[in-house]
Amino acid sequence: MTNERLPDWVPANGLQLRLAGIHFDAIRVRGVxxxxxxxxxxxxxxxxxxxxxxxxxxxxxxxxxxxxxxxKEHTWPPGARCFGPCARDQYVGIPAAHGNTYPLSWRCGPPVEGEFVDPGLLHAVVTAQLCRPPEE
Incomplete structure (x- = not known):
């Protein structure tokens, strides 16, 4: 782990539900x-x-x-579900940085304070991916 600080919404161990729209918004996409x-x-x-x-x-x-x-700055295509101010009372499971967090994990390592996925870039990639047949 680096010396950079974890956001306060990342639990110390296990996993916890966090209300979307407070510390982050989330865009959810299924499977492949x-x-x-x-x-x-x-x-x-x-x-x-x-x-x-x-x-x-x-x-x-x-x-x-x-x-x-x-x-809310983007219109998300079908297949991408928005968790944030566009809906009420939606929670996202957040895993700890390390340890047993099954069935959740950080895909590219735990975040550092102030780090987020770029929403404009995400929207462009999600739109491109969800408007074509899946690769299998």
Whole structure:
């Protein structure tokens, strides 16, 4: 782990639900499409796309954490669900930086204070990925 400070909304251990729209907004994409979005974001950002939470069970969701309030700046395509000011009382599971956090994990390492996925870049990549057939 680096000397950079974790955001206060990252739990010390395990995982916790956090109300979206307060510390971050989140865009959720399912399965292989979420992984494809992450792959393209990582390529565009030299491997540091920002905080991304992955669920390894169930729907295998990928949650892209963007600055609070920024989700309403874009119209998200079907297949990308917005968690933030565009909806009420939505929670996102947030894993600790280390330890047992199953079924959630940080896909590109835990975030540092003030770090988020770029909402404009995310919107462009999500729109491109969700408007074409999935690669299998």
């Amino acid at each position: 499409r979420g992984e494809a979005v992450l792959h393209h974001l990582a390529d565009a950002t030299d491997g540091r796309p920002g905080p991304v939470v992955r669920e390894v069970a169930g729907g295998r969701w990928t949650y892209f954490l963007i600055p609070p309030g920024s989700s």
